[in-house]
Amino acid sequence: MMIVGLTGGIGSGKTTIAQIFASQFAIPIYIADTASKQLIETNKDIRQQIVTLFGEKAFEQEKYNSKYIASIVFTDAQKLQQLNAIIHPAVQRDFQHWVAKQSAQYVIKESAILFESGSYRDCDLIISVVAPVNVRIERVMLRDKIDKEMIEKRIKNQWTDAELVKYSNFVIENREICKNLDKVREIHFKILKILEKTH
Ligand code: ATP
Numbered sequence: 001m002m003i004v005g006l007t008g009g010i011g012s013g014k015t016t017i018a019q020i021f022a023s024q025f026a027i028p029i030y031i032a033d034t035a036s037k038q039l040i041e042t043n044k045d046i047r048q049q050i051v052t053l054f055g056e057k058a059f060e061q062e063k064y065n066s067k068y069i070a071s072i073v074f075t076d077a078q079k080l081q082q083l084n085a086i087i088h089p090a091v092q093r094d095f096q097h098w099v100a101k102q103s104a105q106y107v108i109k110e111s112a113i114l115f116e117s118g119s120y121r122d123c124d125l126i127i128s129v130v131a132p133v134n135v136r137i138e139r140v141m142l143r144d145k146i147d148k149e150m151i152e153k154r155i156k157n158q159w160t161d162a163e164l165v166k167y168s169n170f171v172i173e174n175r176e177i178c179k180n181l182d183k184v185r186e187i188h189f190k191i192l193k194i195l196e197k198t199h
Pocket residue numbers: 008009010011012013014015016017112139140143174175176177
């Protein structure tokens with residue numbers, strides 16, 4: 001099964017683009033962020049490790065207190081590393097199980113931190129979604145109702161668009177929403193061509 005990584009900074013439009021691959025071309029999408037939240041809330045072992053690291057406040061009425069955790073890991077790189085060491089291997093295993101159940105020509109793994117987490121190593125091809133930082137900040141402020149500083153802190157922890165472009169096979173500049181379908185179609189057929197050649 002060919003695995004295509006889909007990455008981009010916060011608010012670049014990864015999910016927006018992934019939805020086009022899914023709706024227009026029936027490509028299965030694995031969203032690493034959603035999967036990791038599900039794993040944290042359903043896997044007792046992961047939950048216990050997180051409580052050991054961050055204390056009981058890590059969960060509020062059974063729900064993962066992501067705001068509390070985020071406020072700690074933004075300023076504590078060691079804690080972020082320890083949290084990643086718990087979550088990333090579990091997401092990796094979950095993704096492998098998920099892939100084994102798919103039967104499409106290729107699948108997409110969406111992750112904001114595809115390179116930073118090392119999961120790019122599983123990918124045969126990589127698509128990056130890019131957009132200017134100020135546009136991304138505006139989108140996320142509108143979507144999540146959080147302040148600019150919080151978003152800027154997240155951006156500082158992620159790769160820049162220039163770095164992403166350097167290591168990607170395809171780049172989608174997500175500005176005008178109406179142009180996205182054509183860009184996705186072009187990349188989809190290029191991927192199918194690559195698949196034909198490799199079989
Ligand atoms: P995150 O990393 O935070 O999960 P993301 O990269 O998946 O973000 P999306 O959730 O797809 O980004 O998009 C962020 C917000 O911007 C959403 O509310 C989406 O509807 C909006 N958006 C995406 N693309 C565009 C666009 N081209 N024009 C206007 N709004 C857009």
